Amino acid sequence: MKPVPVLLDCDPGHDDAIALVMAHRSPAIDLLGVSIVCGNATLDRTTDNALRILEFIGAKDVRVAAGCLSPLARELVLGTADGPSGLEGSPYLPKPKTRLDPLHAVEFLAHHLRAAAEPVTLVATGPLTNIGFLLLKYPSLKSKIARIVLMGGAMYRRTEYITPTEFNIFCDPEAARIVINSGLDVTMVGLDVTMHVIVEEPQFAQLRKIDTPLGRVVLDWLKFYEKLHRGQMGVGGALHDPLALAAVIDPTLITTRDAHVAVDLTGTFTFGATVADFWNERQLGTNVHVASSVDSERFFNMLYALLRD
Amino acid sequence: MERIILDVDGAGDDILAILFALGAPGVKLEGVTAVTGAAGSVEQVTRVVLNTLTLAGRDDVPVAAGAWRPIVGNDPRDMEAPVHFEKRLRARFGDRLTGFNPPAPEPIRQAMDRHAVDFIIDTIRTSPGEISVVATGPQTNVALALRQAPDIAMLVKQFVVLGGCFHTPGNITPVSEYNIWADPEAARVVLRSGAPVILVPLDICEDNRVAPSMLTRDDLADFAAGPRGPVVDHVIDTFPIYIDIWREFFELVGFPLDDAIALTTVIRPDLFTMTKPHFVDVALSERLVRGQTVVHRGRQILDFKGPVTTRVCEDLDGRGFMALFKAALRAVDKGRPQ
Numbered sequence: 001m002k003p004v005p006v007l008l009d010c011d012p013g014h015d016d017a018i019a020l021v022m023a024h025r026s027p028a029i030d031l032l033g034v035s036i037v038c039g040n041a042t043l044d045r046t047t048d049n050a051l052r053i054l055e056f057i058g059a060k061d062v063r064v065a066a067g068c069l070s071p072l073a074r075e076l077v078l079g080t081a082d083g084p085s086g087l088e089g090s091p092y093l094p095k096p097k098t099r100l101d102p103l104h105a106v107e108f109l110a111h112h113l114r115a116a117a118e119p120v121t122l123v124a125t126g127p128l129t130n131i132g133f134l135l136l137k138y139p140s141l142k143s144k145i146a147r148i149v150l151m152g153g154a155m156y157r158r159t160e161y162i163t164p165t166e167f168n169i170f171c172d173p174e175a176a177r178i179v180i181n182s183g184l185d186v187t188m189v190g191l192d193v194t195m196h197v198i199v200e201e202p203q204f205a206q207l208r209k210i211d212t213p214l215g216r217v218v219l220d221w222l223k224f225y226e227k228l229h230r231g232q233m234g235v236g237g238a239l240h241d242p243l244a245l246a247a248v249i250d251p252t253l254i255t256t257r258d259a260h261v262a263v264d265l266t267g268t269f270t271f272g273a274t275v276a277d278f279w280n281e282r283q284l285g286t287n288v289h290v291a292s293s294v295d296s297e298r299f300f301n302m303l304y305a306l307l308r309d
Numbered sequence: 310m311e312r313i314i315l316d317v318d319g320a321g322d323d324i325l326a327i328l329f330a331l332g333a334p335g336v337k338l339e340g341v342t343a344v345t346g347a348a349g350s351v352e353q354v355t356r357v358v359l360n361t362l363t364l365a366g367r368d369d370v371p372v373a374a375g376a377w378r379p380i381v382g383n384d385p386r387d388m389e390a391p392v393h394f395e396k397r398l399r400a401r402f403g404d405r406l407t408g409f410n411p412p413a414p415e416p417i418r419q420a421m422d423r424h425a426v427d428f429i430i431d432t433i434r435t436s437p438g439e440i441s442v443v444a445t446g447p448q449t450n451v452a453l454a455l456r457q458a459p460d461i462a463m464l465v466k467q468f469v470v471l472g473g474c475f476h477t478p479g480n481i482t483p484v485s486e487y488n489i490w491a492d493p494e495a496a497r498v499v500l501r502s503g504a505p506v507i508l509v510p511l512d513i514c515e516d517n518r519v520a521p522s523m524l525t526r527d528d529l530a531d532f533a534a535g536p537r538g539p540v541v542d543h544v545i546d547t548f549p550i551y552i553d554i555w556r557e558f559f560e561l562v563g564f565p566l567d568d569a570i571a572l573t574t575v576i577r578p579d580l581f582t583m584t585k586p587h588f589v590d591v592a593l594s595e596r597l598v599r600g601q602t603v604v605h606r607g608r609q610i611l612d613f614k615g616p617v618t619t620r621v622c623e624d625l626d627g628r629g630f631m632a633l634f635k636a637a638l639r640a641v642d643k644g645r646p647q
Contacts (some may be wrong), residue, residue, distance in 0.1 A: 069459055073380050073452075073494035104457055107427075136453065137424055139377050174381050174494060265381065266594040 003030040004121050004146075004248060007112055009067075009105070011039035011126030012049040013082050014089055014225040015241040018218060018303070019125050020050065022242055024059045025306045028249045032112050032120065033063045035105035039126040039171050040079040041086030043069045046126070049087040051096030057214060060098050067105025067130040071172035079167050081228060089224030090217050105130045110138050119146035121248055124179075125241035127168050128152070132175025135182050145184055151244035152176065153190035153261065153274035155290055166191050169263060170272030177263040186288045188261065189244040190274065193254055193294040197243050199226050200236035203300055210307050218307060239299075246299050247291070253299055256289035311575045312337045312439050312466075314432060316375070316425070317568065318346025318446025318488075319354030320410060321551050325524075325638075326445055326568030327361045328540055331370075332637035332644070335576045339432055339440065340371035342425035346446035346491055347391065348410055351377045354446075359416035365540055366645040368418055375425030376449035379492035383599065390481075398554060409550050429454040433461045441575045443469040444499075445568035447488050452495035455502045462504035470499060471571040473589075473602030474511035475621070480559075482597060486511050489591055490600030497591045506619040507574045508589060510602065513581070513625040514567040515559065521627030522570060523563030526552060531635065538642025566634060573630055574622065580633075582624035588615035 006029050010016040023031045034054070036047045047066045054062050070076045082088065101108055109130065113120055122145055124131050131148065134141070152168040169176045180186050199207075199222050207219050226237035247254050259276040267273065276290055315330055315338065317323035330338045341362070343354040355374040362370050382388060399406050421428070429450060433440045442465060444451050451470075455462060472488035473496075479485040489496045500506060513519050529548065532541050551564040574581055584604070590613065592601040604621055605613055 068456055070456070072456060073498060106457060133453065133456065136376060136378065136380065136449075137426060177381065 001028065003028055005030045005032055005116055005118060006121050006123055006248060007032050007035065007109055009035045009037060009109070009122065009124045009126060009130050010050065010241065011037050011041070011046040011086070012053060013040035013046065013086055013126070013241065014221040015239055016040065016125050017049065017053050017087060017221055018239065019241040019245040020053050021057055021214070021218065022245050022249070022303065022306050024057055024062065025309065026249050031062055032116065033065065033108060035109055035130050036064060036066045037068055037105065037126045037130045038070060038076055039168065040082045041084070042076070042078070043067070045086045047100065048096060049085070051098050051100065052087070052093045055096050055098055056093050056217065063101045065101040065103050065105045065108030068133060071127060071129050071175065072132055073174045074172065077171060079171070080232070081225070083224070083228065089221035093217070106133045106137060109134050110141055113141045113144040116144055119144055121146050122148045123245055123248055124148065124150040125244055127171035128175040128179045129172045132172065132178040135178055142182065142184055147185035147187065148179060149187045149189065149244055149248050150179065151189050151194065151241050153188045153290070155190060155192050155274060155276040164270060165272040166274070169274055173263045173265050173272045177265070180261055180263065180288050187247065187256060187291065188274070188288050189247055189254065189291045193291040194240040194243050195238050196294050197239045197296045197299050198236040199239060206300070206304055210304065215307055242303060243294065243299060246302055250302065253295055254291040255293045257292045258286040259288055259290050260284045260286055261288040261290065310337045311335055311441060312339050312436065313572065313575060314339050314342060314429060314440060314442045315572065316342045316344060316442060316444040316446065316450050317354065317358060318344050319348035319357040321548070322564070322566055322568045323445055324357065324361050325544070325566055326572055327358065328365055328641055329569040329634055329637045330572055331365050331367055332640035333572070333576055333633065338370055340373060340428055342373045342375050342428060342450055344375045344425070344446045344450045345377055345379070347487060351375060353413055355420050356413035356416050359418060359420065360413055363417055364543055365641050371428065372420045373423055373425040373428040374420045376453060379447055379449050380452065380494040382492065383490065384596070398558070401557070402550065402553070405550050408547055409554070425450045426453045426457060430458040430461055433465050434458070437464040438466055441466045441469060443572050443575060445471040445571050447492035448495040448499045449492045452498035455498055462502040465504050467505040467507060468499055469507045469509060469571050469574050470496065471509045471567055472496060473508055475602070475604065477511040477516040480511065480515065482600065484598050485600035486602070489602055493591045493593050493600045497593065500589050500591065500619055501615055503616045503618060507583065508602070508619050508621045509567070509571040509574060510621065513622045514570050515561060515565045517562055519625050519627045520562045522625055522630045523561060523565050524548060524552060525563035528563070528631065528635065536639055536642065538645060540638055540641045544638060569634055570625060570630060573633065577633065580626040580629045581622050583620040583622050586617050586620050588613070588617050589619040589621065590615060
């Protein structure tokens with residue numbers, strides 16, 4: 001099968017790091033470029049992390065561009081799932097030598113969309129600042145975007161925080177609103193499904209068997225990540241971002257329900273909440289495919305296979 | 310020479326501001342950027358800008374199209390309210406309204422093949438400390454430029470923001486002025502950027518306290534009696550309906566020249582009374598007060614922190630401004646290539 005052309009916008013982040021590795025290694029994906037946003041850590045750190053990861057996996061040819069330093073209309077509130085550097089699990093990875101693309105991520109994405117022979121799939125695993133900015137700046141490039149698959153949102157139940165919000169949307173809800181109301185084909189892979197792809201002891205046992213340099217780094221990432229998650233929420237590490245990427249490699253990993261999703265911007269306790277109307281009560285049609293279930297076992301098998309190959 | 314980028318949303322007074330900028334002494338107009346706002350889509354605004362420059366014989370001035378929508382915006386029903394207002398105007402003025410914000414004809418040239426946001430960023434970066442950006446519509450372009458290139462906050466000479474209101478009631482909600490309301494998140498980005506800002510509120514533009522600054526039929530008669538040219542002729546032909554609308558519906562003595570007044574803060578600050586720098590913020594929530602501008606003058610019990618960088622215009626020498634305005638428009642005709 002012909003690989004899907006993908007631009008990956010991310011804020012690495014341990015789980016972003018694994019998504020990057022999968023995107024680079026999967027034959028189903030043609031990774032056109034990587035754009036970086038702030039979120040899990042400040043922009044300089046997420047950018048540095050992306051370059052370190054790509055160098056380590058031998059993907060020096062993948063261009064990386066740094067984007068927005070802060071959300072569109074708010075101050076940056078950093079994520080807490082990845083430690084101060086955003087990649088605490090592998091402090092030994094060397095400083096990157098690869099040069100950053102001189103373009104701002106928004107221009108970088110625009111450039112690659114214009115140059116693409118066919119519409120491109122945008123995968124967003126961080127706050128949606130760069131993608132929202134792109135759609136604000138170049139609405140005509142929508143025709144070059146096949147679909148957007150984003151990690152974000154929480155529709156059904158209390159999950160990550162005391163508020164019914166998920167970090168990527170909470171961090172830049174204005175950008176999220178622009179993206180999901182863009183009229184493009186948007187799939188939200190939110191906490192409803194990502195909290196079902198959890199790394200715990202059985203998964204660690206499988207990962208330990210992958211005794212390669214890459215396998216060992218991924219294990220280090222996940223050990224750090226799992227510990228932090230368990231301390232904060234009492235469960236193992238949820239592979240949020242890798243699942244969004246995996247759903248591009250194999251869309252049958254998730255099932256979706258169509259809904260009209262609204263993003264709350266002003267609620268005292270609920271700003272950033274994604275409020276899904278599955279019954280068309282708002283009579284606004286549908287704007288999002290909301291991931292509603294996931295085959296966790298098949299996801300992990302895909303991950304192990306991509307790390308082994 | 311003050312080097313100025315004019316960022317406009319293309320309504321009637323923006324046209325006058327462009328003409329004013331071309332003729333005013335001490336202005337080097339680096340370019341005009343267009344943003345979606347009161348006069349409709351950014352395409353329409355861009356056409357109006359291009360046509361206005363052509364009228365003035367100044368096709369050399371760069372023009373760049375900018376944002377097609379605000380960052381968040383407002384309820385679509387509220388956004389369409391000005392359209393319904395135009396229906397009321399038509400009921401009152403009938404066919405005379407045809408000359409009011411007419412659809413712009415196809416310009417004879419194109420805008421540059423670059424986004425306004427990039428034009429603003431590059432122009433400021435190329436000449437640190439030199440460029441004033443006068444934004445007379447919603448602040449979307451300026452905010453996006455600051456988000457894409459936060460360093461320009463320290464490189465720009467100043468941002469002039471036309472918008473907000475304090476003593477004068479708002480024109481879109483009781484406490485909010487249209488430009489700020491149309492993209493309050495963007496205005497907030499600019500006011501919190503740390504860059505020097507001059508805020509030109511409704512108080513010194515659309516309030517009869519500053520009546521001498523408004524364009525009246527007397528001023529049109531003065532134009533008619535003086536030297537004529539395409540620019541002066543255009544003003545004489547086009548603006549009676551504007552004067553009448555603002556007289557009848559807003560009870561102002563003439564057509565307020567907000568955008569030209571905003572530009573004047575750069576070249577003739579002596580015509581204004583301005584506050585010392587304050588932290589100015591914008592209310593974002595609640596339909597009733599969304600877009601309200603708030604000046605932190607201090608002495609409150611609760612603490613609100615933000616950059617103390619915005620000087621608010623509180624008064625204007627209207628006669629001085631009007632004299633400058635008339636001379637500038639005549640100067641455009643005089644300098645026009647024959």
